[in-house]
Amino acid sequence: MSEAGFSRPEAFSWARHLYMKAGIEPAREIMALYCAACGADEFLFAPQELTPAQTQDFRELVKRRCSHEPLQHLLKEMFFGSFRLFSSPDAFIVRPETEYLVELALRPRGAREAGLAADLCAGSGAIALTLARELPSAAVFMVEISEKALTVARKNLERYPQLARRISVSCADVADPRLWEEQAGQFDLVVSNPPYVPPGTITQPEALKDPPLALWGGGEDGLNIPKQTVNQAFRLLGKGGFFSMEHDPTQGEKLCEYAGKIGFSQVKTEQDLTGRPRYLLARK
Secondary structure (H helix, E strand, C coil): CCCCCCEHHHHHHHHHHHHHHHCCCCCCHHHHHHHHHHCCCCHHHCCCECCHHHHHHHHHHHHHHHCCCCHHHHHCEEEECCEEEECCCCCCCCCHHHHHHHHHHHCCCCHHHCCEEEEECCCCCHHHHHHHHHCCCCEEEEEECCHHHHHHHHHHHHHCHHHHCCEEEEECCCCCCCCCCCCCCCEEEEEECCCCECCCCCCCCCHHHCCHHHHECCCCCCCHHHHHHHHHHHHHEEEEEEEEEECCCCCHHHHHHHHHHHCCEEEEEEECCCCCEEEEEEEC
């Protein structure tokens, strides 16, 4: 091993060994950490040799990753569709399941003509940005209870200023009956990925690094916040408005029953791409 600094083969050999000990599949992650250590935008343009300082940075990043710190937190970025977003431990890490949630929300006929759309429990702002892009004539509203998460969201809105012009940001509880009073009953589309995890069900160390406020749904079954979100969606939507919400695979039947009870129609549970019941779809 070079005394001056890692060569590429040395860097990968050393990191791969630690990854294997930690039980993490290296895949492309080591390339990303290598680029982060030397400041390269792409691995193609990364240097063949790291400087001693870059080698130290690389070592630190790999060790942190092998202690199961999420890659997104180390790189300070994450991807949602074509969006390249800022990531930090203050906001939930976006996942492919939520990309599919938004796709389902936009499928119904007329969805893309929405005049008002909302992202409830918005976190990093990924859903709100996607709605603004896919609904070019819509005014988009997003609400998040965590000021720290909203700091992340605002950084992401700053990355896409043209879309951000049509996004209104509120810091409030999703259960607040005064939320957007002037627009209540006029929304065409409401989408949400709320905290919904039932207690004691997360075993993946990386998932536990998300903010607790963004994870746990409350109550024995994790349904407290999802039910509050369903209530708020019903209040905000106008007649014929559409609601799409992500939930835990164990919660589909209860949420369908609850949505129907408060007045939603055409209520159903949709499966995710792995076949798990994961989304509540409903119309007012």
